[in-house]
Amino acid sequence: xxxxxxxxxxxxxxxxxxxxxxxxxxxxxxxxxxxxxxxxxxxxxxxxxxxxxxxxxxxxxxxxxxxxxxxxxxxxxxxxxxxxxxxxxxxxxxxxxxxxxxxxxxxxxxxxxxxx
Amino acid sequence: xxxxxxxxxxxxxxxxxxxxxxxxxxxxxxxxxxxxxxxxxxxxxxxxxxxxxxxxxxxxxxxxxxxxxxxxxxxxxxxxxxxxxxxxxxxxxxxxxxxxxxxxxxxxxxxxxxxx
DNA sequence: CTAACAGTTAAAGTTAACTCTAAGTCAAGA
DNA sequence: TCTTGACTTAGAGTTAACTTTAACTGTTAG
Numbered sequence: 001x002x003x004x005x006x007x008x009x010x011x012x013x014x015x016x017x018x019x020x021x022x023x024x025x026x027x028x029x030x031x032x033x034x035x036x037x038x039x040x041x042x043x044x045x046x047x048x049x050x051x052x053x054x055x056x057x058x059x060x061x062x063x064x065x066x067x068x069x070x071x072x073x074x075x076x077x078x079x080x081x082x083x084x085x086x087x088x089x090x091x092x093x094x095x096x097x098x099x100x101x102x103x104x105x106x107x108x109x110x111x112x113x114x115x116x
Numbered sequence: 117x118x119x120x121x122x123x124x125x126x127x128x129x130x131x132x133x134x135x136x137x138x139x140x141x142x143x144x145x146x147x148x149x150x151x152x153x154x155x156x157x158x159x160x161x162x163x164x165x166x167x168x169x170x171x172x173x174x175x176x177x178x179x180x181x182x183x184x185x186x187x188x189x190x191x192x193x194x195x196x197x198x199x200x201x202x203x204x205x206x207x208x209x210x211x212x213x214x215x216x217x218x219x220x221x222x223x224x225x226x227x228x229x230x231x232x
Numbered sequence: 233c234t235a236a237c238a239g240t241t242a243a244a245g246t247t248a249a250c251t252c253t254a255a256g257t258c259a260a261g262a
Numbered sequence: 263t264c265t266t267g268a269c270t271t272a273g274a275g276t277t278a279a280c281t282t283t284a285a286c287t288g289t290t291a292g
Contacts, residue, residue: 006239017239018281026279037288039239052227055220063279080231087228094221098214104171105210111168112203115196122269133269134251142249153258155269179249 002044009042013050020050027067028053030074059094118160125158129166136166143183144169146190175210 006017013020023029024040029049033041049070056066069086072079122133129136139145140156145165149157165186172182185202188195 016281019279021240022280034240037239038241039288052223055223059217059220059224084228084231087224091221091224091228094217094224098217098221101175101210101214101217104175105207105214107168107171108175108203108207108210112200112207115200132251135249137270138250150270153269154271155258 004042004047006040006042009040009047009050012042012047013054015050015054023050023053023063026063028063028070030070056090059090060097061090120158120163122156122158125156125163125166128158128163129170131166131170139166139169139179142179144179144186146186172206175206176213177206 004012006020010017010020015023020029020040020042024032029046031043031049032046033043035041053066053070056069057063061069065086069083072083072086120128122136126133126136131139136145136156136158140148145162147159147165148162149159151157169182169186172185173179177185181202185199188199188202
């Protein structure tokens with residue numbers, strides 16, 4: 001199957017239908033189509049895109065920035081450089097964040113070991 | 117030195133005075149004292165505590181939960197078990213989160229390498 | 233044919249975590 | 263003494279990211 005109702009897509013990507021509509025309203029999902037009755041139809045491409053949105057969001061990128069990235073993506077090859085620059089910068093941020101998380105992990109573990 | 121004005125404490129822990137007052141209002145900093153003129157005086161203990169709050173917060177714990185933890189902490193040895201259980205659970209969460217971050221890092225790197 | 237259901241929209245409401253404002257106080261320097 | 267500046271408070275405002283509501287519509291099972 002390669003077409004999903006909002007309920008099915010919601011299940012598939014583990015986001016509520018509210019959130020999916022919200023993301024679309026915010027311009028993050030420009031390619032979701034509608035059937036003759038006006039209902040959303042999600043394609044595999046849309047689900048892929050949502051997956052990447054979740055990745056960016058899960059690593060601390062704001063929806064606003066994710067939209068910027070998506071807008072560049074829509075402009076194709078012409079904006080490849082800018083787009084990749086965003087990702088490379090974000091990559092650094094994730095690396096930094098993992099470091100910080102590891103430091104915090106040590107702090108929590110130290111507190112656990114303190115036994116007081 | 118072991119006493120800090122709110123401005124100094126703010127500088128020291130890299131949080132705004134607004135945030136420090138907010139944390140106090142929320143019950144996260146029960147031991148901040150005031151001088152004769154009613155001004156806050158932060159002790160080294162307070163700064164340590166703020167440091168740990170930042171650690172918990174930075175690893176995704178809500179202020180509400182941090183307050184719960186702090187409240188248990190205030191009750192000393194009697195609540196040691198509960199308190200440590202919270203930390204151990206949180207430790208698992210951090211480990212899981214680091215895993216997720218690493219997965220997302222791979223996804224971003226893959227997208228960068230895609231060159232399209 | 234009709235009732236139930238799954239969807240639609242615009243707009244209002246919610247939550248967490250700040251962030252700021254307004255009005256006031258107090259200590260210190262010219 | 264006067265003013266400046268750093269603080270105080272209660273309470274209002276902000277922001278991001280949803281989440282819900284209300285009113286409505288098209289599809290389908292009986």
